[in-house]
Amino acid sequence: MSGIGIERRFEPRKTNNGDERRLAVDGEEEEEDDDGGNGKGLEAWERAYADERSWESLQEDESGLLRPIDSKTLHHAQYRRRLRSLYSSSTTSRIQKGLIRYLYIVIDLSRAAADMDFRPSRMVVVAKHAEVFIREFFDQNPLSHIGLVTIKDGVAQCLTDLGGSPEYHVKALMGKLECSGDSSLQNALDLVHGYLNQIPSYGHREVLILYSALSTCDPGDVMETIQKCKKSKIRCSVVGLSAEIYICKHLCEETGGSYTVALDESHFKELLLEHAPPPPAIAEFAVANLIKMGFPQRAAEGVVSICVCHKEAKVGGGYTCPRCKARVCELPTECGICGLTLVSSPHLARSYHHLFPITPFDEVPSSLLNNPQHRLPRFCFGCRQSLLHPGNKSSFRAACPKCNQHFCIDCDIYIHESLHNCPGCESLRHSKTPRFESHGTIFAALEVLNMQDLKRGVVSHMGCWALACTVFDSVLKFKILTD
Amino acid sequence: MAAGQVVMRAKYKTSVKDPGIPGVLKMTWDKFIFTPNDPRSSGKLDVGFKSIKGHMFSKEGSKKALLNLTQYQGGGYIFEFDKFPDRDVCRDFVGKVLGKLQSVVPSGQDAKVVSERSPATVQDEQLSPEEMERRIKLLRDASELQKLHKEFVITGILTEAEFWATRKKLLDVDGSKTSKQRVGFKSAMLADVRPLTDGRTNKVTFSLTPEIIHQIFAEKPAVHQAYLNFVPSKMSEKDFWTKYCRAEYLHRTKNAVAAAAEAAEDEELAVFLKDDDILAQEARQKIRRVDPTLDMEADEGDDYMHLLDHGILRDGIKETTDLQYELYKRTLSQDLNRHAAVVLEGRALEMELGDTRTVAEALARSKQAELATKISDENAYQERLERASRMTEIEDLQAPRTLPFAPLCIKDPREYFDSQQANALKALGDAVAGTRPMNCTLSTEEAYGSFRELISEMRAAGLSDPVVKPEVSLKVLNGLTQHLSSTKYNLGKSAQESVLDTLPKSTKEELLHHWTSIQELLKHFWSSYPITTSYLYDKVSRIKDAMSHIYPKLQEIKESVQSDFRHQVSLLVQPMLQALDAAFAHYDADLQKRSTRSGDRPNGFV
Amino acid sequence: MPQVKIIAKNFMDMVAALPALKLDMLYDNGFICEAVLRSLPPLAKKYVLQMLYIDNSIPAKSMEEWVLAEGLSKHKNAIDRLTQLRVFLETVDRKKETSYILNPKFQSNLRKYLMYGGVSPREPMPSSVTVRLPSLEDLEAYALEQWESFLLQLISPSQADKPTNFSSSVMKVFQRGLLSQRDKEAPRLTEKGFQFLLMDTNAQLWYIIREYISNSEDRGVDSADLISFLLELSFHVAGEAYNLNTLTEVQRNTFKDLADLGLVKLQQGRKESWFIPTKLATNLSVSLSDSSSRKQGFVVVETNFRTYAYSSSKLHCEILRLFSRVEYQLPNLIVGAITKESLYSAFQNGISSEQIISFLQQNAHPRVAERTPSVPENVTDQIRLWETDLNRVEMTPAHLYDEFPSKDVFEAACDYARDNGGLLWDDSKRMRLVVKAEIHMQMREYLRRQKQ
């Protein structure tokens, strides 16, 4: 069935013009192979200084003039889209996230990974960003584990098995960078499936495949493997570096993962990092459970003992496993002796923001911006940057639906990607109350009336009660009822 | 003495599957003899124990009572006994004998010896020789591992299996080379071999590798068939391939005329040139039930009436369509589809591609098998087909596959804080701290009012000069400095690294050794909780005893070292003792729990 | 550009070099205290701060308590600086325990500052009196123009359009070191001169001011006064008008010079006359780190070694000429090319490739400035390469010895030379060796001794 791969070889699906370009580039590469150096009229030494595809940073404006793309706003637009898509599912109410993840990163090191459409080569780019990703991942999910698998010569190999230390993985990855042969989804999935099946049910099993190849050569029927993965609740996601491949798409759809194809390096990085925050837990997969964990105490000063991890005597520092009294060097980790998961309370705290995500900000409609009688705040509430362009025409601004404070682009991004709480809401005592209980009740109430569509209406202006009420007076009751 | 020899009725088998030859097994101190009941049978054995490396056997309760005597040079003798007791008698005897023999073998083999000598080797599966090899190798490489192994496995505290279970990783690592994954059929189109021409002479050379040949066979049944028929009976392998290549060449050069001509006078060649009728009929039946996911254009590409190549040209050379010779044409799309089909069958032979002949036959065999199965799993094929068709449906028409998310409602986020605060403050040593209510005697507006006054009066008055009294600030500075110097002392102590190196070598060694062994034991100890089976139960007790033996040893180390190191040593030993104590405590507690729980099968969670 | 730092330091060094008495006098002036404090290394600043309200002396030991092992050197040089500038007064008691106390004048001045804030040295004149005050921009432009014309006159008096009122003697003083004039022919820039031109304005200003101060005595001006006066000036608010009558006679004269440098603008009202400090003046006390002192860049360098300088200033043209071949000169654009020849001539004038590169980088046109690298790598690389080309041959004065009486004498001589690290080359076959000139004498001695 993986023949789809093969067919695609001849008519790759165009996800977007990006791929067309890529194909074009491929063609160009081939020529290069023939005449040795790409004939852009640049001397070899000069090529390093000229930037690739400079024309792409130009766009035609309405008057047909070429002008540089305003990359900032573009980037922000993308970001907002992502945010939306992320929250679209969760707008109705807060949802569970897979906080304790067991993720296998599958890196395709087949022949295709040697392609040069990413500079210097796909493989290198993948490795580079994989490293970034791994660090980011552990920063965001301190309680989670990662394993690395590579595909090469049609065979999948386990590079590192599930573990919690970024350095360990990164080192292993950088050690193993050469590519050859075909790639095989099936083998990879089988291998990973074997490992992930042993993971306790509360853990969220995930596979992230960084796929360079345009085909997969499998010993058997991938479809069955995919079904197998689906059965054992493994969420498979793929980030492609070439054209979109049907089989990958299918895989992701079946297992509830996401499939994306990178246009260029920056885009690839973006797509990759989208997998760092914990994914929403799928109802049928989610299994609540109590996990036994230890909160080891710092070993007192002057206590000498041999640590399990390095087997050398350490004075002071380190932590002692509360159950078996073994000494470990850093947290979080799994006790080498009794296998108890050891964490410190801040590690838990790190994940709390996933439980209380902040709603995306609404873009302030331009109509509001330039009608004079509307007095809009002149500064970004967060960073005090002026929201007015030099030409005194107001620039983009986002408003928090709860506290209605206005923020500049950068704060908007920073707040949602790193800070995870809205300065406006945090610095207004009374905006706090609705944040936790009230919505719940309102929606409960709406459920009673089963006014689904109406519910959506409220949600869209969550927090800004005034609006909600004006829209539906029926809601008004509940609002009163909740305050 | 009775133990001098053992005679037992048993079956001798070459492999576990084989039914075996019934007979009598007689073991003496130096050799064992097997005499079949049926004198005519070839199964007579007379082997000296010297050549026997070790022995393995099926575990109690498995369907067969087996004993396998493995030889140093691979392979081994498998005996099946009627009942386990008999087997055990032999097993123990063999154990003794080997033990005696190998106690005299040079220590070089020590590792492999011990690996087998353990009295209670419970194997849940017959270990393959190479698995054995790997373990032995590991032991030889890692002296420490070997020490542990000696210490525990031989003394019977741990069983072979247990010992290795914790080291699966080690085994896998070098096991990974022999990975069980099968490689898919190469997707590269090796089958159409490109001729290489050297400029001067007008001679072209084709180079065929076994792999290529394999693919050719797989993709061109006719060629395959021909090979089986002709070689070597009718022609040598060499000229078979030369013919084939010649045909290929004709195709490549696209002169159907020549092809026709040649075909006329040489019927073998014709085989290659003509269209593959096996394929043709395969294609026909395929058209009946097209697997839409796989096929670019099953209806057209495979049916031979159709010729225009969908504009895809091999090597971009325009083909001159000449109807009368069209018989001798293969279109690229046909090749592609055929190739795709083969790849998708994804059947790679489980044999290294060496001799062409064998490859051909193997292929043939697998073909047969396939045909056999084909009929059987018709229905399986059907459902697979319909799944496929579901997949190929246009996405827009499909229902969105978004799965519902699990909702989450947190009652009160304060909880999270409270779980922190209490002890965080305790660390700072003021117990009263935390949420001590500020006794605000005045109402909000009062408070704000007076606050504002303070500010405004300050605006009027300006800063009070001097900001801080010299004596106070001096006191503060000194205070801080003292605090620093006090902490500095602590830091200084911790600075000196790795206490171990300060100790005399012997002590260090000893300590480390004990440490490792303790680690080993503890690992097993904890991993066997919760105790769910009686097996685990006695394992734990075994380990516990072992640990209680180590305990005093640690103590005496402490005494033994001379006074100047005593402090460090005791410091080092302390954690180990603690660890042991923890284990013991846990053990007792668990015992308690289970004893209180009435007789039912113990599975207490700890 | 290393020189910049050195020169900047020199200024404070000059302060430090002043005799204790004068120093303490200087510290009567709050602004000096402020300026000095700012010029201190970070650690020193902190020390001053924590001593601010302490009257007793603090033992050196207790200060070291705070220092980590890796910080000791920093600590040392901080303390040295402080004692050098007499900010810390060192006292050694009978137990040889050194301890420090903050210079009381310094202390009280800073305390005052914290209490009552920075008081501007003199009241600006009410706008009612002052007419047509220039806007800050105009002032900026004025200052720059003044400064450039001064520079131009400095380096090539011939081109100077309007003469300054600097006495030619003073001018000479400035030119000392920058220009070298052989009799009869036009003066040409020295190595230092070229480097001077490539520095940024602030550095140049420091240089001139330093010269100005150092020869103040000859003009019968007390250098200490001058320093304090200049520093004080730097604490005025740029763009405000201050009455000239508040100045002493000496200071007024000084101002004429400063006006030429573009530090102040003098204006004549109906009856009052006043001066307006420019940014250059207010930057005086500022350590060189002030980014605001960096002016707009104007040079664009392309990968094809062409330079486009969007400037109408003669000075810029002159500077560009130093290392590039100027091809066209449009009203506001100077097009040039960096060629091997032009660079060689620059190198011969003692300009280093680094200086050229950093000049190009610092004066990069804003459009290219945000791009990294602001100057194409291939250009910078090439410039460096060309420089290294020149350094392929390096000269070491040496002496050749030959006609040794015997092999072993020769060998011995070689060894001796080698041991003294002076052996450059030897040819055992023909028994010749070359040694560095510096050990020539010893060598001779040695050989002579061998003779006997």
Add this chain to the structure above:
Amino acid sequence: MASIPSKLYSDDVSLLMLLLDTNPFLWTGANTTTTSLPFPGFLTHVLSFLNSILLLNQLNQVVVIATGVNSCDYIYDSSSSLQKTADSSENGRMPILCSRLLSKLEEFVIEDERLSKDDSPEGIVSSLLSGSLSLALCYIQRVFRSGPLHPQPRILCLQGSPDGPEQYVAIMNAIFSAQRSMVPIDSCVIGAQHSAFLQQASYITGGVYLKPQLPDGLFQYLSTVFATDLLSRNFLRLPKPVGVDFRASCFCHKKTIDMGYICSVCLSIFCKHHKKCSTCGSVFGQALGDTSSTDRKRKTPET
């Protein structure tokens, strides 16, 4: 180019974000006894401290954010008030900084009062630390964006009021964000009791946590410890925070535990096994955790 900025830009230039606790209940009424330093005195110390920071380097920048009970807001930014409009009235009587700050502070307090619910506060009144922290971080991000040459930012919390439990999550988020962008959070506790929040904040972000013994020596503390720029901190030993005990305590009994059960959904902590999570209401199977973790290791046969 890399080398050039470092040359032109001395590396001790710092941006100090001061979070000023303006909780009226802290400074007025009976509580003045608890913080044995009256507000004016306190403010004098702080203001002269700020002034001295500005004195150290003309590029130093100080931003003051008021942490109120009902709101937070910027009350001073030295960069915005750079052009010294010579309001000569103040000139010489007190630093311009102070006059500006004070007037803004007054406005802020009035606004803060307006926002307050009129009923007099129940028991404990905390100030919105989470808010001011978030603001500070946003500002710092802006400084980071401003280009390669930016002052080294750090945050100093002058906190007196007790921690507000409802802010916990928000504050933690802020702390981690600060840690990620390597912004140390210094904390100087002027209240009666220690603050768990700030203790963690300083510990995690590598800042200094200090609770002055002698409140009326505040300036000395500030100038000796908190005035140290980040560069110099590499060479100096500043008072170490007491090692924080990172053990948690369970939600159910609030008692410190060193082994417990974590809800896999909401990460709430329990000292013993429950059927149902009291926080997120999800229902559990039997406790896994240690079994599961060992199951993966244990391959031993079980007859």
